[in-house]
Amino acid sequence: MEQTADQPAAQPWHIEVRDLAMAYGDRVVLSGINFTVKRGEIFIIMGGSGSGKSTLLRHMVGLIEPATGEVLYNGVSFTRADPGEREAMLRRFGILYQGGALWSSMTLAENVGLPLAQFTRLRPDEIREVVSLKLAMVGLKGFEDFYPSELSGGMRKRGGLARAIALDPEVLFFDEPSSGLDPLSARLLDDLILELRASLGATVVVVSHDLASIFAIGDGSLFLDAESGTAIAQGNPRALLEQCEDPRVHRFLTRGQEAASQARNV
Amino acid sequence: MSMQASASKAARNEIRFDYRPDSTLMIELTGSWRLGNELPAPREIERQLESDGRPRCVAFDATNLRTWDTSLVAFVARVVASCAERGIEIDRNGLPEGLKHLLKLAENEPAHAVSESGSGDRRVVYRVGKAAIEFAQSSLGLFNFTGLVVIAFxxxxxxxxxxRLSDLIVQVQGCSAQALGILSLISFLVGTILAFMGAVQLQQFGAAIYVADLVGIGIARDMGAMMTAIIMAGRTGAAYAAELGSMKVSDEVDALATMGISPVEFLVLPRVLALVMMMPLLCLYADFIGMLGGAAVAAGVLHISFVSYFTRTAAAVTLTTLVGGLFKATVYGVLVAIAGCWRGFEAQAGSSAVGEVTTAAVVDAIIWVVTACGLFAVVFNLLHL
Structure with a gap:
């Protein structure tokens, strides 16, 4: 485990979200979002469909500008950074989009190699080597010259992950990693996330509503609620399951088991 | 099997109404209820419900029901609704078990109340206002995008x-060599059409040779550039919008942006550059083929030899005219490329979005090109070019 959190000199939080509000035009979707993520933690953003989980993630990586509030990495504001600083910060992020988002006009090797070609001084043959290594890490060794359209959904996701870790990121973002995967592949992806966290020492932010995955990998979490338009619970998912009094959170984390059993008893 | 034989009789659904002494209307459902069969007319049921001995309760008897599907559910739901309107009780005990469950499901409240913003107002003033605001926003988006392209340049x-140079080369190939076939065909035909139009008039004055002037100047000044632009709008502009639109929809554009690679530099720049570099060349080629078309008509219809036709053309078409046309083509290239890329980036989620932005890109490009052509005509006239 990372020890940086114990050092007084180091910034205690890797990621800090302060009073974030998100709006589409005049319509405020979520407001008053405050949370912190420790270095090396796996942090889950959860909530029902349409609660704004993915939107929050897009705010954190600068794809959407917040209406108010800011996001800080290592104590430096990402929201207020100028374009140059922001580009430098982005380079330390790795993001896995829902469908993998591999560039369809390039082969898998070109996809993973593009950030290396753009941001490092590696020679083409060295890039090729690094790409093979990254692909092997996600179990796609030998698929270098395949185009994304020739791969299955799960392979595309893993390809996207290989691209996300190409530059050894400090923060990894996952947008619903288990969506569209069979239970076994989803489980394998969870294991891969845990392994990558351990080996890269990266902080991981996962948007998910897959309970199995949430309990398996989550250290901390944030629960978004669409109706009240804010976060209604925070903490370790397992602790939330045992201690959280809020019926909305409880219903979600127990998959509505209690409501269902009550209905049966009536 | 005797299915066929009995089917003819039992194929139709039937209902029978039966009044019980305790003012209960018993609806007897018989036969097979299939979606292919006609449903009993709603008026008949309503008449029964409103008859003199207005029933207090409606019940069902399904003992002679052979088979049923959604058609029966729809029928019963209609009866239930009619009864609810009139405050008549419903006794569902006589219905098949499965049907009772389906009815219950259909009567469930929606899980989430439908949001009011989604329903929208249908009034004319509201819609005109909405369209105006959307137009203003989209124009602002266009200025913003154009600015980004200028900065990227x-x-x-x-x-x-x-x-990447390789991307530029791929784009250049797509909008030059691969477009020559259709460009040749269209510009040859436009040349012949121009020649025919002129020939009919000029022959009356015995000035048939001036067809060469008409076609040469017409093509070199305006028609060559405009036809090239319109072909490229339909071919390349549409391709840009569709490519970038589907990349946008599948998060590929976002993936570039969050990697610190500007999508405008990486995706738009090579496309705009390719088209801008190729448009003058394509236009020059179209000019030449168009004049060939004119020469073909002159030779075939007016019996003017190729040599005299081209001598006449060379005398009529000045370098200024030709270069002016090529300049116009370059500007049209910018317009077509910007329309395609901008619309592509505007695509929202969903697979229909790509089709929509592609259509919009072609429409925009053609409108812009024709408008620009008109503006050029005025400006060139003022400048005495």
Whole structure:
């Protein structure tokens, strides 16, 4: 485990979200979002469909500008950074989009190699080597010259992950990693996330509503609620399951088991 | 099996109404209820419900029911609704078990109340206002996008843009060599059409040779550039919008942006550059083929030899005219490329979005090109070019 959190000199939080509000035009979707993520933690953003989980993630990586509030990495504001600083910060992020988002006009090797070609001084043959290594890490060794359209959904996701870790990121973002995967592949992806966290020492932010995955990998979490338009619970998912009094959170984390059993008893 | 034989009789659904002494209307459902069969007319049921001995309760008897599907559910739901309107009780005990469950499901409240913003107002004033605001926003988006392209171009000139030469070459190939076939066909035909139009008039004055002037100047000044632009709008502009639109929809554009690679530099720049570089060449080629078309008509219809036709053309078409046409073509290239890329980036989620932005890109490009052509005509006239 990372020890940086114990050092007084180091910034205690890797990621800090302060009073974030998100709006589409005049319509405020979520407001008053405050949370912190420790270095090396796996942090889950959860909530029902349409609660704004993915939107929050897009705010954190600068794809959407917040209406108010800011996001800080290592104590430096990402929201207020100028374009140059922001580009430098982005380079330390790795993001896995829902469908993998591999560039369809390039082969898998070109996809993973593009950030290396753009941001490092590696020679083409060295890039090729690094790409093979990254692909092997996600179990796609030998698929270098395949185009994304020739791969299955799960392979595309893993390809996207290989691209996300190409530059050894400090923060990894996952947008619903288990969506569209069979239970076994989803489980394998969870294991891969845990392994990558351990080996890269990266902080991981996962948007998910897959309970199995949430309990398996989550250290901390944030629960978004669409109706009240804010976060209604925070903490370790397992602790939330045992201690959280809020019926909305409880219903979600127990998959509505209690409501269902009550209905049966009536 | 005797299915066929009995089917003819039992194929139709039937209902029978039966009044019980305790003012209960018993609806007897018989036969097979299939979606292919007609449903009993709603008026008949309503008449029964409103008859003199107005029933207090409606019950069902399904003992002679052979088979049923959604058609029976729909029928019963209609009866239930009619009864609810009139405050008549419903006794569902006589219905098949499965049907009772389906009815219950259909009567469930929606899980989430439908949001009011989604329903929208249908009034004319509201819709006109909404369209006006959307137009203003979209124009603002266009200015913003054009600005980004200009900045990206400046960065390219200063050598800081992230654009791959290989992408540029692929785009150049797509909008030059591969477009020659259709370009040849269209510009040859436009040349012949122009020649025919002129020939009919000029022959009356015995000035048939001036067809060469008409076709040469018409093509070199305006028609060559405009036809090339319209073909490229339908071919390349549409392709740009569709490519970038589907990349946008599948998060590929976002994936570039969050990697610190500007999508405008990486995706838009090579496309705009390719078209801008190729348009003058394509236009020159179209001019030549168009004049060939004119020469073919002159030779075939007016019996003017190729040599005299081209001598006449060379005398009529000045370098200024030709270069003016090529300049116009270059500007049209910018317009077509910007329309395609901008619309592509505008695509929202969903697979229909790509089709929509592609259509919009072609429409925009053609409108812009024709408008620009009109403006050029005025400006060139003022400048005496």
């Amino acid at each position: 400046a960065r390219l000139l200063s050598g800081r843009a992230r654009m």
